[in-house]
Amino acid sequence: MGLAILLALAASFCTAMSSVFQRLGARSLERRRVHPRGFDIWLVFRLATQPAWLVGFAAMIAGFVLQVSALRLGPLALVQPILAVELLFVFGYLAVSRAPSGGATGWRAVRWRDWLAAGGMSAGIGVFLLAAAPSGGRPHAPAGPWWLAGGATLMAVAVVVAGGRAGSAGLADGGSAAWHAACLGIASGIGWGFVAAVIKELSSRIDAGLGAVFTTWSVYVLIVAGAAAMVLTSHAMAAGPLAASQPGFTIFGPVVAILLGVFLFGEHLRVGATALAAEVLGLSVAAIGAWALSGSELITEHG
Numbered sequence: 001m002g003l004a005i006l007l008a009l010a011a012s013f014c015t016a017m018s019s020v021f022q023r024l025g026a027r028s029l030e031r032r033r034v035h036p037r038g039f040d041i042w043l044v045f046r047l048a049t050q051p052a053w054l055v056g057f058a059a060m061i062a063g064f065v066l067q068v069s070a071l072r073l074g075p076l077a078l079v080q081p082i083l084a085v086e087l088l089f090v091f092g093y094l095a096v097s098r099a100p101s102g103g104a105t106g107w108r109a110v111r112w113r114d115w116l117a118a119g120g121m122s123a124g125i126g127v128f129l130l131a132a133a134p135s136g137g138r139p140h141a142p143a144g145p146w147w148l149a150g151g152a153t154l155m156a157v158a159v160v161v162a163g164g165r166a167g168s169a170g171l172a173d174g175g176s177a178a179w180h181a182a183c184l185g186i187a188s189g190i191g192w193g194f195v196a197a198v199i200k201e202l203s204s205r206i207d208a209g210l211g212a213v214f215t216t217w218s219v220y221v222l223i224v225a226g227a228a229a230m231v232l233t234s235h236a237m238a239a240g241p242l243a244a245s246q247p248g249f250t251i252f253g254p255v256v257a258i259l260l261g262v263f264l265f266g267e268h269l270r271v272g273a274t275a276l277a278a279e280v281l282g283l284s285v286a287a288i289g290a291w292a293l294s295g296s297e298l299i300t301e302h303g
Helices: 002-027 043-049 051-074 077-084 086-097 103-109 111-132 142-170 173-203 217-239 240-267 274-295 299-303
Strands: none
Touching: 002 051, 002 077, 002 086, 002 217, 043 240, 051 077, 051 173, 077 111, 077 173, 077 240, 086 111, 086 240, 111 274, 142 173, 142 217, 142 240, 142 299, 173 217, 217 240, 240 274
């Protein structure tokens, strides 16, 4: 279990670097070339012409490999909350890179509210994991629950995306962009939570060899679902400020993955009254910390 935690932390570091560099790539495109409320199927290909975005894409692949390795060794409900630490790595990177001559000046420039948000997010994740003590679970889920999970995920994403388009219609340009980016961020988080569950299914097939991997449905669903989630993420980053879209990635991804870990794989969480209260408290504090940290000047200036 300890190795799964270390691999999950390494995966979160890689996805943090992916977020930083992909956002840099997205910023380099002219905003007028991206329709504010529509989907541009060529957006990902245009982003792929930006060197920074390609670096971010490579970091995302490395994070994926580490995530697969972590999920082979630990429950989905353990690994995915740790991946939310990605935002803390982004925060730390931006704090250091802001310094003109060494990290110390950059750290001193960070506001106390940012430190409080980062500490709250870290503490919230820690409290949840200690209270829930995720364990157990089967390596494969039956077909019936998978159909239900896939249908529910697709419906939830469609509702959130439609809500983002409808809700932004009556807002001013700035509010419209932020609302649309926030909704796309939530939809992306839901999508990545489902992708994590598919990765968990796929990870259990790896020991049987490459041939066995490509004879199972999970690898093909992963390609489709992963591509869809990446398109949503690209549009969320291009639609508005990172402070609007990042909380959706950070909060909804782990929450959806935890629910799917219990529903699909039968993973065990403590369910006593005290444990449940601590779990809800931990997730709530982590969510508030993620939301507050996403509004940090370091994050907003980057986004």
